[in-house]
Amino acid sequence: MNRRVTRAALVASIVRKDFREFSRDTLYIFLSVLGLVFFALTYYLVPDTVDETITLGIHQTGLDELVEEFQTGADAADGLDVVSLDTADHLAAAVAGDLAVYETDAGDVVLVGAGAEAEAPAGATRRDVTVGISFPDRFVASMVDGERPTVTVYTGTAVPPEVAGAMTSFVREIAYSLTGHELPVAEPDAVVLGPDRAGDQVSLRDRLRPMLVFFVLMIETFALSSLIASEVLNRTVTAVLVTPARVGDFLAAKTIYGTILTGGQALILLVVLRTLTTASAGPLLVTVLLGAVMFTGIAMITGSAGKDFIGTLFYNMIFILPLLIPTFSVLFPGTAAPWVQVMPSYPIIDALTRVTTYGAGWSEVTGSLLLALGWVAVIYAGGLLVLRRRVQRL
């Protein structure tokens, strides 16, 4: 009667037991379902539209006619505004966001330093210059002389690459129509150093997505940590460990259960948000997996830390709430502060945003995923260590 039980079978037994316990816990079932419904509703209720007007700044001398033509065209077309600026430097600064541009009712352009918006004339309308075209002085004259002057196109980072490309072609067209031959068009990189406003052109709904995914991970982390806390506090784990099961089996089971629970819920949400089909699946799944393992590690820490269930709840708050901060940097775009970027959840949020919102593939998220992997390794190892110690000291 020498029964042998394989490690895999042991771990599988414990995982099955964990899911059975979860399925009996009405509170967490309720929270999980409610969470999904609530997040899906939130998602579909927030607007899916963006203000897609692009304000084009132009600097030129001696091309007033052209600009007027532009303006008429722009008035006719939806989504294009044209503003004239007096120097190329002002134009560059406006696109970079260092200068705020206002247009009075009379059509005069007033420039105000960024941060000094209060000095703007009353009643003036703010023009967010996102693209600029700078024609060099003596543009027409040089062309007439047979020279090939360089036209500079400034694009802010808020401008989707397609729009920037379109602008460049557009300038080539104009130049060609004026001169009958191709002119060089420069796109200085410097402009891109302005505030990272990636996301400006993204709807609130799309921006909300990574945040909702994180909320789901968080709810399941509560469920997982409460399960771990109950094993520890009721000492059922002691009963498990006097059988052929080892601490390693217990830890492996909690890892698998936690990853399936948190990652699974996140995937369900992504399906409900119709994201799984549109984003590139590989990077998305890896990102969700990393997030799930990270939260599993956290649940191991918080589940072991509390002296009672309230204690576990308290530690969950302490550990999880700060990790939500980077999700707000997606909701309110702007460069994430350095201290936000060093938060463990930042690279995951970042990868999630790029993949789900900008359709990024492997190459664009490799950096974030590697950074995330580093954090996940640290947090998960910490979780294993803490839970192992806790269990062995019962």
Add this chain to the structure above:
Amino acid sequence: MRATKGTTMTGPAISVSGLRFTYGALEAVKGISFDVAPGEILGFLGPNGAGKSTTIKMLTGQLRPSGGGARVLGIDVSTDDPELQARIGVCFEEKNLYLNMSAKENLEFFASLYGIKDPDADGVLRRVGLADRASDRVKTFSKGMRQRMMISRAFINSPDVLFLDEPTDGLDPATAAAIRTTIQEEADRGVAVLLTTHDMFEADQLSDRVAFLNAGEIVALDTPENLKLRYGSRSVKVRLREGDGIREETWPLDDAAAATRLGALMTSPDLLTMHTEEATLEHIFIRLTGRGLAG
């Protein structure tokens, strides 16, 4: 089936020598030695804090001994050998059951950890009188029912050695008696049982031998009868008529003069009742340690 259990059955099932455990500076178990044979029930009798649970924890692999050694079924307990864990059953002091699962689910889960495919959960539950509650969640069970669950869980892998830490603590007499019966049945099957208790009646009734544990040391270890013979003095309690009232006297029996007086008294019309009184294990415990079993 038992025949296949191998060579280890020829020696003691549990063999402990010089076992020690310290919690930091506190020496909870101070070098104890004892054996338990297959089919034998050894009762560890001692007050709270004597080191009973600590000893069981070392023997079941929950704590690593600070010194000395112990073999269970011939296997060194500090090797953390799953082979050994597969053949022992443990009933813990705290009732660590999965409350949100049914009685049967609890047993089936633990059976699966032993690799038992079709455990006889119903049969085991029937033995502890819980067959009709098999599919109820343990959450709904009374204290006595949970304790019976604990016993049934210790039985689920048909172990060769049972470690039972205060299996009847705080139970009503009927439930306690039922649990003792099932423990006795296991011993009759050849299972070695190490049982802890601070109830002298339980130790007396159930144990083949009793170890008195006090402050981490075994102060005496023998059959209950031998302990009483060696350390206890028997006595006779007599009730005599005296005028209109009744007088009670206790006479030691191991005293020649008392025996003569007793002989004379037998024929006296004043003698109402006469009971021999055996020394209880608690009396002996107090005599040996200077303290009682309570608290």
